[in-house]
Structures are given as C-alpha cells and as structure tokens.
C-alpha cells in the first residue's frame with residue numbers, strides 16, 4: 001500500500017472513521033469532488049488505481065487520443081484564476097496536453113496530498129451499525145468513511161474481445177485504454193487494429209502515418225465526421241477567453257452541454273438546396289456541430305435521419321477511392337448520430353494508402369488470435385503488433401468490477417440486474433451515503449459540465465447533512481421509481497435508443513450485456529438540473545435522511 005503523506009492541520013474525521021468521505025477515482029470527477037468536500041472541512045481520501053491523476057486522460061495514451069469537445073468548453077469552469085492561467089494550444093487538445101492540464105489543476109489546488117495512487121478498490125460494504133462504508137483495496141487494506149463517492153468513470157473499464165487465443169500472440173499487443181507510458185514505434189511494422197469506434201478511428205489515422213503495413217479489422221462501421229482541429233493563435237486565444245462566461249452560459253442552456261445547439265428547423269422545412277448547403281456547412285464546421293447542431297428532428301425522425309445519413313455516405317464515397325472499401329465503411333445498421341459520432345482527421349483517406357487494408361469481420365469473422373497474428377474464416381495474417389481498440393464495459397462496467405454491497409448486504413450488481421435503477425443517477429435505494437458521479441441515469445453530453453453540476457449537488461447535500469447532524473441519506477423507493485420512469489420517458493422517440501451501442505447497454509465482449517437496458521439518461525441537461533435543483537431546494541424530501 002502507498003504510504004500517505006499527512007498534511008499539517010488536516011481535519012479529523014468523525015470518531016470511529018478513517019475519513020469522512022472516500023472518493024474512488026482521481027479523474028475529472030474525483031479531483032473536483034475532493035476540492036469541494038475539502039472546502040466543507042471534510043477529511044477526504046481519494047483512492048485511485050493509476051499512478052497519477054487524470055482518469056481517462058491518464059489511461060488513454062494511444063496515438064491520436066484527443067478531445068471531441070472543444071478544449072475550452074471541456075475544461076473546469078469553477079475557478080476564474082485557473083481559466084485565466086491555462087491556455088489551450090489547440091481547439092481540440094491532444095491527450096498529453098489534457099493530462100498536463102489535469103496535473104496542473106492537481107498542483108494548483110494541492111490535491112495530491114489526499115490522493116492515494118496504486119490503490120484499486122475491490123470492495124465497498126455499507127455497515128448499518130456505524131452508518132459507514134468499509135472500503136477494501138486490492139492489497140487487502142481497509143478504510144472506513146461515512147460517505148462513499150464513486151467517481152469511477154463511464155468509460156474506464158476496458159474490454160478485450162471474446163476471441164480465442166488472445167494470450168497466445170507472441171508479438172506486442174496493446175489495449176488503447178491501458179497504453180504504455182512510452183511511445184510505441186510502428187515504423188516498418190505489420191500492425192493490426194481491431195475496432196473502429198471513436199478510439200479506433202483516432203488511433204488508425206495516426207498509426208497509418210508511420211506504419212509498415214496496417215490491417216484494420218472492422219465489425220461495425222461508424223458514421224465519422226471531420227474534426228477540423230487547429231492551433232489557437234494569440235489573437236484567437238484572447239477572443240476565446242473573453243467569451244468564456246458567455247460560452248459556459250451557453251453550455252448550461254444546450255441539450256447536452258455542448259456549445260452546439262440543434263437548428264430549430266425541421267429537415268423537410270427547407271428546400272433541398274438549402275438543406276444541402278446547411279449540411280455542407282456543418283460538415284465543414286469543427287467539432288460536434290453536425291451531430292449536436294443539426295436539424296432539430298435528425299435524431300427523432302427516421303426520414304430526416306436517412307437524408308442526413310445519405311449526405312454523410314456521399315462524403316465517404318467522395319473520400320475513399322475504392323468504391324467497395326467505401327461501401328464497407330458506410331454503416332447500414334444505424335443512422336447518423338444514433339451512436340456516438342467519432343471525430344476524425346483524414347481517417348477515410350487512410351484507406352487510399354497502398355499499405356492499408358480493411359477486413360470486414362462480419363463477412364470473414366476472426367476465428368482466433370494465433371502466436372503470429374490473426375486467423376479469420378478466410379485466411380491467416382501475420383503481425384508484429386496487435387492494437388485492441390475494443391472499448392469499454394461502459395457506464396456500469398466500473399461498478400460491476402467492485403463488490404459493492406449496501407444495507408443488509410445487498411449487492412449492487414443484483415439490485416441492477418435487468419438495468420440500473422437510480423435516483424437522479426446519484427443514489428441507489430438501499431445504498432445509503434453512496435453518491436455516484438457520472439453513473440447511469442445522469443446527464444452526460446459534454447461531460448465535465450455535468451460533472452461540475454453533480455459534484456456541487458453532492459457537496460451541497462453533504463453540507464446540508466452536516467449542518468443538521470444527519471449521518472444517513474438513502475433514496476426513497478418511490479423517488480427511484482419516479483426517476484427511472486422519467487429516464488424511460490425522456491428516451492422515448494429517440495432513434496439512438498433503438499440501436500445497439502454502449503449507450504443502450506450492449507457490449508458483445510461482456511457476458512450478460514447482450515440485452516438492451518436503460519443505461520443512460522437521454523433527456524436534456526437543463527431538465528436534469530431543474531429536477532435536481534428542485535430536490536435540493538425542497539429539502540431533499542425524496543431522500544430518507546436520518
């Protein structure tokens with residue numbers, strides 16, 4: 001176990017407890033929750049599996065890893081000083097810069113002294129007698145705290161494909177989410193990438209720049225859209241910074257906290273020429289505009305979605321020289337925007353390179369990984385390096401990997417069999433004093449905007465409890481039922497909820513995740529916040545407080 005560094009003047013936890021609060025995870029959520037709980041005078045411990053802060057941006061060091069949110073719309077907004085001090089060098093920063101930023105935040109607010117690294121939590125059990133959580137680490141050490149905040153990440157439990165022989169490959173192999181801290185050299189190498197989701201698309205475009213020969217194994221093509229990234233020069237820096245207050249206000253108003261907001265027009269309320277011109281403009285606009293700022297009915301009206309999908313398909317055909325390859329890259333099982341849209345930089349052009357090959361594994365499935373490479377139903381390929389861009393057991397995966405038990409020993413995994421049930425995505429009935437950040441059923445979108453809100457909501461609740469000497473907060477069953485119904489209702493009519501994806505709880509690489517569930521809240525972020533504000537403003541009647 002890592003030896004803690006005790007600061008001078010650290011507050012004492014309540015009697016019988018090691019800490020007032022334990023936070024699992026030192027990503028954007030955990031770091032900010034630590035900051036806020038410390039402000040309340042709590043004695044807090046953050047337990048983090050990695051060796052540094054940053055979560056997503058600590059782990060995902062694969063080539064090409066970068067934001068799809070604008071750097072400035074993604075950053076923390078809580079500190080004016082931090083906003084003034086930090087200058088983003090690109091509109092969509094790469095992972096190294098984001099990790100530097102999060103380390104800067106950790107230093108600036110002296111967060112590290114309460115974070116214990118190399119500390120993977122394996123169990124968290126609630127003890128009713130003491131109204132406390134006993135948290136166990138991989139090394140067997142135990143820590144007790146009144147409150148447990150899970151900041152374990154929506155995309156932080158990597159999954160490997162369920163293919164025979166993964167262990168037998170004698171060359172180098174990497175999962176994008178556990179990428180080594182040293183650069184990997186692809187020059188002159190025969191490289192395989194398995195997976196063409198948001199990560200695969202970023203990695204493939206970068207690896208193709210130096211690779212000897214690249215073979216991409218694709219199961220499901222995604223609708224990708226050019227990122228149009230660029231550096232931020234001094235004049236733009238000044239202009240962007242001057243608009244921070246307005247930009248953050250805008251992020252509070254939009255559906256998913258992005259700076260983009262849907263066009264109020266319906267797809268068929270304009271002439272075909274106007275539609276074409278609008279779509280051309282969106283395609284040429286940096287970032288998620290084509291996804292988040294398209295015609296208002298794109299994600300609810302099948303015909304509208306089909307028109308927009310056809311437009312993006314025509315772009316793929318324009319960019320990929322071989323029509324057969326282009327056809328393989330065009331999704332047939334879902335429409336544009338109904339799954340997370342990967343942002344790309346010259347991704348489609350990669351397939352025009354003579355040293356790049358695309359293998360459709362729905363046509364010729366991978367049978368096994370061998371000592372020397374990959375065997376499909378058609379042939380055997382030899383590789384020096386295999387890259388698994390096979391994603392995550394999303395949203396509930398990082399919870400499932402911890403043995404979490406609430407009052408009476410009930411397991412969270414059992415409570416959530418058939419799909420998560422939560423109150424505001426923050427609490428689960430029967431798991432008192434456990435608060436989830438970016439758990440299921442909370443607003444996501446441009447995630448740090450939702451993180452800041454939820455962290456502050458949790459801090460406000462804990463502050464409320466401490467002022468009144470309350471030591472137990474549990475969601476009332478009727479509040480959970482109401483919220484679960486609301487989440488269901490909010491997702492009605494959305495084409496994305498009719499598609500298999502991590503957003504609907506499907507992961508063919510994880511046993512038991514082949515049935516769609518209500519994994520996320522797909523209503524608007526403003527509506528989410530309005531409901532959560534109402535709960536706080538009304539004195540938390542939806543919670544049983546004692």
Ligand SMILES: Cc1cc2nc3c(=O)[nH]c(=O)nc-3n(C[C@H](O)[C@H](O)[C@H](O)COP(=O)(O)OP(=O)(O)OC[C@H]3O[C@@H](n4cnc5c(N)ncnc54)[C@H](O)[C@@H]3O)c2cc1C
Pocket residue numbers: 024025026027028029030047048049050054055056057058060065066067068069074119120121122151152153154155156199398401402437438445446447448451
């Ligand atoms: C490649 C990639 C790109 C992304 N790009 C964007 C983007 O452009 N815009 C956007 O809004 N979102 C993006 N996301 C989503 C991203 O995950 C969130 O924006 C945000 O980083 C989540 O922060 P978090 O602190 O909640 O979780 P994370 O950053 O995932 O941090 C969770 C931390 O918890 C730790 N942890 C988990 N389980 C345990 C355990 N049992 N014991 C101890 N520690 C544990 C992990 O090690 C990790 O450090 C991206 C995700 C990925 C993977």
